[in-house]
Amino acid sequence: MIEEIGTTEQGDLIINVGPQHPATHGVLHLVITLNGETIKKIEPHLGYIHRSIEKMCESLTYRQFIYTTSRMDYLSSHINNHACAMVVEKGLQIEVPPRALVIRIMMDELTRIASHVLWWGAMAMDLGGMTPYFHAFRERELINDIMEETCGARLTMNYQVPGGVMADIHPNFQRRVKEIIKQLYKKLPEYDELVTGNVIFKARTQGIGYLSKEDAVSYGVSGPSARASGVECDIRKHYPYGGYENLNFKEVLHTEGDTYSRYLVRMIEIRESISILEQLVDNIPEGDFQAKTKAVLKLPKGEFYTRVETARGELGVFIVSEGGTTPYRIKFRSPGFSNLSALDHMTRGQKIGDMVAIMGSLDLVIPDIDR
Amino acid sequence: MNNEELITQLTTIQPNLLPETGGEWPNFFVEAADWPKLAQALRFKDDLFFDYLFCLTCIDWKTHLTMVYHLSSTRHRHNIVIKSKLNRETPEIEAVSDIWRTAEFHEREVYELFGVNFLNHPDLRKLILPDDWVGYPLRKDYEDPINMIKL
Numbered sequence: 001m002i003e004e005i006g007t008t009e010q011g012d013l014i015i016n017v018g019p020q021h022p023a024t025h026g027v028l029h030l031v032i033t034l035n036g037e038t039i040k041k042i043e044p045h046l047g048y049i050h051r052s053i054e055k056m057c058e059s060l061t062y063r064q065f066i067y068t069t070s071r072m073d074y075l076s077s078h079i080n081n082h083a084c085a086m087v088v089e090k091g092l093q094i095e096v097p098p099r100a101l102v103i104r105i106m107m108d109e110l111t112r113i114a115s116h117v118l119w120w121g122a123m124a125m126d127l128g129g130m131t132p133y134f135h136a137f138r139e140r141e142l143i144n145d146i147m148e149e150t151c152g153a154r155l156t157m158n159y160q161v162p163g164g165v166m167a168d169i170h171p172n173f174q175r176r177v178k179e180i181i182k183q184l185y186k187k188l189p190e191y192d193e194l195v196t197g198n199v200i201f202k203a204r205t206q207g208i209g210y211l212s213k214e215d216a217v218s219y220g221v222s223g224p225s226a227r228a229s230g231v232e233c234d235i236r237k238h239y240p241y242g243g244y245e246n247l248n249f250k251e252v253l254h255t256e257g258d259t260y261s262r263y264l265v266r267m268i269e270i271r272e273s274i275s276i277l278e279q280l281v282d283n284i285p286e287g288d289f290q291a292k293t294k295a296v297l298k299l300p301k302g303e304f305y306t307r308v309e310t311a312r313g314e315l316g317v318f319i320v321s322e323g324g325t326t327p328y329r330i331k332f333r334s335p336g337f338s339n340l341s342a343l344d345h346m347t348r349g350q351k352i353g354d355m356v357a358i359m360g361s362l363d364l365v366i367p368d369i370d371r
Numbered sequence: 372m373n374n375e376e377l378i379t380q381l382t383t384i385q386p387n388l389l390p391e392t393g394g395e396w397p398n399f400f401v402e403a404a405d406w407p408k409l410a411q412a413l414r415f416k417d418d419l420f421f422d423y424l425f426c427l428t429c430i431d432w433k434t435h436l437t438m439v440y441h442l443s444s445t446r447h448r449h450n451i452v453i454k455s456k457l458n459r460e461t462p463e464i465e466a467v468s469d470i471w472r473t474a475e476f477h478e479r480e481v482y483e484l485f486g487v488n489f490l491n492h493p494d495l496r497k498l499i500l501p502d503d504w505v506g507y508p509l510r511k512d513y514e515d516p517i518n519m520i521k522l
Binding site: 045046047050052054055214215217218219220222231232233238302303304305307314316318320328329331333337338340341342345370 | 394395396422423424425426428430431439441445448471472473475476477480498499500501508509
C-alpha cells in the first residue's frame with residue numbers, strides 16, 4: 001500500500017505526505033507524484049482512523065448510535081447529533097418542542113463559529129503564521145466554556161437526543177452567548193487585520209487551487225468550499241430543517257473558486273452565524289426542552305434520509321430500518337469524504353508548496369472522512 | 372418538477388422502471404444493464420439535470436445487494452433515488468464516475484466494503500482497508516474474530 005519514495009520511469013518523483021504530518025491535520029496519507037515542483041497527481045490513502053462506525057451502528061439502538069457520530073466530525077459534533085436526532089424524529093414523527101428547536105439551532109451556530117474560528121487559526125498556521133492560532137483558541141475557549149456549562153462536555157457533547165435536547169440550558173447560557181457575540185464583534189476586525197488583508201497571505205492564496213462551479217458539483221463538494229465556487233448548496237437555505245426557515249440569514253456565495261475566496265466565505269459565515277445567534281438569544285421560548293418519547297425507540301420499516309449543513313458541508317444520514325430497535329443499515333454521507341475527492345483535481349499543475357494552502361482551505365477533518 | 376411529473380418523465384425514458392412508494396423522494400428500481408443509459412439521461416436532459424450525486428451506497432439484504440443512488444439537481448432542486456438489485460455472488464454494475472466524479476471515491480468504498488464490481492471504473496482499488504484485507508466488512512455475514520466491530 002505504501003509506495004516507496006523514488007522516481008518513476010518518466011523521471012517523476014513520488015513522495016509521501018503523512019500519515020503523520022502536521023499539515024494534514026490528522027492521519028491522512030497522500031502519495032504525491034511530482035514533476036520538479038509541480039504536482040502531477042495526488043492519491044489519498046484513507047483508513048488510518050477508520051472505526052467502522054457504520055457497522056457498529058447496526059448493533060446500537062436509536063438512542064445509542066448518536067454518540068458515535070460526535071466522534072466523526074468532532075468539530076461539528078452538535079450538528080452531527082442534530083442530523084441523527086432528526087432522522088429518528090422523522091421516522092417516529094415526534095414533534096420537537098419549540099424551546100428545543102431554538103436551543104438546537106443556537107448550539108449548531110455556536111459550533112459553526114467555533115469550527116470556523118479554529119479553521120481560521122489552523123489555515124494561517126499552515127501558511128506559516130503562528131499568532132492567529134492563539135487568537136483563534138482564545139475565542140474557541142469561550143464557546144467551549146458555554147458547551148461545558150450546558151452540555152457537560154467540551155468536545156463530544158452528545159447533547160441533542162431524539163425528541164429534543166438532553167437537559168435544559170444553564171442559567172448563564174444567554175449571558176454567556178451575549179458575551180461571546182460582543183467578544184467576536186471586537187475581535188473579528190482584528191482577525192481581518194492579521195490575516196485577511198495580509199499581503200503574504202493573499203499572495204499565497206489568490207488564484208491558487210481553482211475549482212469551477214461545474215467541477216464542484218460533479219465532485220460532490222459541499223459547504224463553504226463549494227459556495228466559494230458559486231454553488232448554491234446551503235442546506236439550511238434550500239432544504240430548511242429544524243426552524244431555519246424562520247430565520248433571517250444570507251447564503252454566502254463567492255464566484256472566484258480559489259483558495260482565498262474559500263477563506264472569505266468562512267469569514268463571512270462567522271458573521272452570519274453571529275446574526276442568527278442575535279436573533280435567537282433573547283427569544284428562547286419557554287416550555288419543555290424534550291418531547292415525551294418511549295423508552296425503547298423502534299423506527300417503522302422503511303428508509304429515512306436527513307440532510308444538514310455542518311461546518312464542513314452537507315452531512316446526510318441514511319437509515320434503512322426493518323422495524324427493529326437497531327438500524328438495519330446506516331450510511332453517513334460525510335462532507336469531508338467528497339471534499340477530499342476533489343483535492344487531486346484542484347492541485348494538478350500547482351506547486352507542492354501550494355498544496356498545503358489548498359488542502360487547508362478545504363477544511364478536512366480526518367475522522368469525518370474515514371468514519 | 373414535482374414528484375408526479377418526475378415519475379411520468381422517467382417512466383417514458385425507461386419503461387421498465389419499477390417505482391416504489393413510501394419514501395420522501397421518488398424511488399425507482401432499475402435493471403443493472405439499463406443503468407448507464409438512464410444515468411446519462413438523468414444527468415444531461417435539461418428538464419431533469421441531476422448534476423449532484425449526494426449519496427451512493429449499498430445495502431446487503433442477505434439474498435441480494437441493492438445499490439442506492441441519491442441524486443439531486445442544483446438547478447431544479449428536485450431529488451430522486453435510484454436503486455438497483457444485484458446478485459450476491461457476482462455483483463456487477465456499470466461505474467458512473469465519468470458522469471458524476473464524486474462516484475469514483477464512493478464506488479471504491481462500496482467495492483471494498485460490499486464487494487461490488489464496478490465495470491469500467493478508472494481506478495478500482497481499496498480505499499479505506501489495507502490491500503490484503505479479506506472479506507467485505509459491511510456484508511451481513513461478515514465475521515471478524517479479532518477486530519470487534521459487532522458490539
